[in-house]
Amino acid sequence: xxxxxxxxxxxxxxxxxxxxxxxxxxxxxxxxxxxxxxxxxxxxxxxxxxxxxxxxxxxxxxxxxxxxxxxxxxxxxxxxxxxxxxxxxxxxxxxxxxxxxxxxxxxxxxxxxxxxxxxxxxxxxxxxxxxxxxxxxxxxxxxxxxxxxxxxxxxxxxxxxxxxxxxxxxxxxxxxxxxxxxxxxxxxxxxxxxxxxxxxxxxxxxxxxxxxxxxxxxxxxxxxxxxxxxxxxxxxxxxxxxxxxxxxxxxxxxxxxxxxxxxxxxxxxxxxxx
Numbered sequence: 001x002x003x004x005x006x007x008x009x010x011x012x013x014x015x016x017x018x019x020x021x022x023x024x025x026x027x028x029x030x031x032x033x034x035x036x037x038x039x040x041x042x043x044x045x046x047x048x049x050x051x052x053x054x055x056x057x058x059x060x061x062x063x064x065x066x067x068x069x070x071x072x073x074x075x076x077x078x079x080x081x082x083x084x085x086x087x088x089x090x091x092x093x094x095x096x097x098x099x100x101x102x103x104x105x106x107x108x109x110x111x112x113x114x115x116x117x118x119x120x121x122x123x124x125x126x127x128x129x130x131x132x133x134x135x136x137x138x139x140x141x142x143x144x145x146x147x148x149x150x151x152x153x154x155x156x157x158x159x160x161x162x163x164x165x166x167x168x169x170x171x172x173x174x175x176x177x178x179x180x181x182x183x184x185x186x187x188x189x190x191x192x193x194x195x196x197x198x199x200x201x202x203x204x205x206x207x208x209x210x211x212x213x214x215x216x217x218x219x220x221x222x223x224x225x226x227x228x229x230x231x232x233x234x235x236x237x238x239x240x241x242x243x244x245x246x247x248x249x250x251x252x253x254x255x256x257x258x259x260x261x262x263x264x265x266x267x268x269x270x271x272x273x274x
Contacts, residue, residue: 169187
């Protein structure tokens with residue numbers, strides 16, 4: 001194919017090559033928390049398919065995820081960390097940099113949920129969810145950013161932080177007060193960090209998954225009435241797959257999203273549009 005000069009992009013490319021190069025993560029290193037199953041696994045695999053090596057973080061070893069990544073010829077380091085406290089946060093970053101020599105991308109996916117009427121919700125369940133979903137997320141962002149500011153913006157390269165938000169970042173939900181509060185906090189924190197770190201060469205964005213077919217939603221899928229109600233609300237007419245979230249993560253981690261800051265990308269089949 002003949003080369004065209006796309007002046008509005010200030011780059012010269014061949015047709016068909018732009019997409020490949022803009023989304024190419026070859027040589028990048030990504031930390032993905034909660035990478036053993038579901039959305040975390042989908043994100044880790046998608047980033048590896050785009051060329052990144054992965055530090056897969058979780059309380060249990062993400063051996064299946066590692067096998068999938070190794071089969072692609074990419075590297076995967078298993079990092080054991082219980083993010084219900086901030087104790088292992090710095091170790092996650094240090095182990096990643098020690099193993100791979102760098103850290104380019106952080107995906108904060110690890111999270112927990114507790115269900116109970118707001119009238120009966122316990123302090124223990126409140127703290128458990130907030131500590132994992134918001135407190136550890138912030139301090140992992142901080143630790144990763146402290147590493148990234150040492151090299152970000154050199155030669156146009158940028159650090160990428162992607163937080164996993166929720167439909168409940170936008171909506172209230174029922175019987176999940178601490179989860180709703182934490183995910184609303186993830187949305188606000190994503191914007192604040194983008195404001196502070198954009199000029200330092202770091203992009204901070206979030207993905208808000210809709211209803212995704214994972215082990216965590218198996219009971220909802222099996223409930224005939226609830227499953228029907230959910231599908232009726234989704235214009236796409238189907239449950240999402242972890243790979244749908246993976247594709248969004250590749251975009252936000254890539255050069256294609258270098259000018260995207262503080263954005264919460266809903267990947268929900270149109271749920272919020274209804």
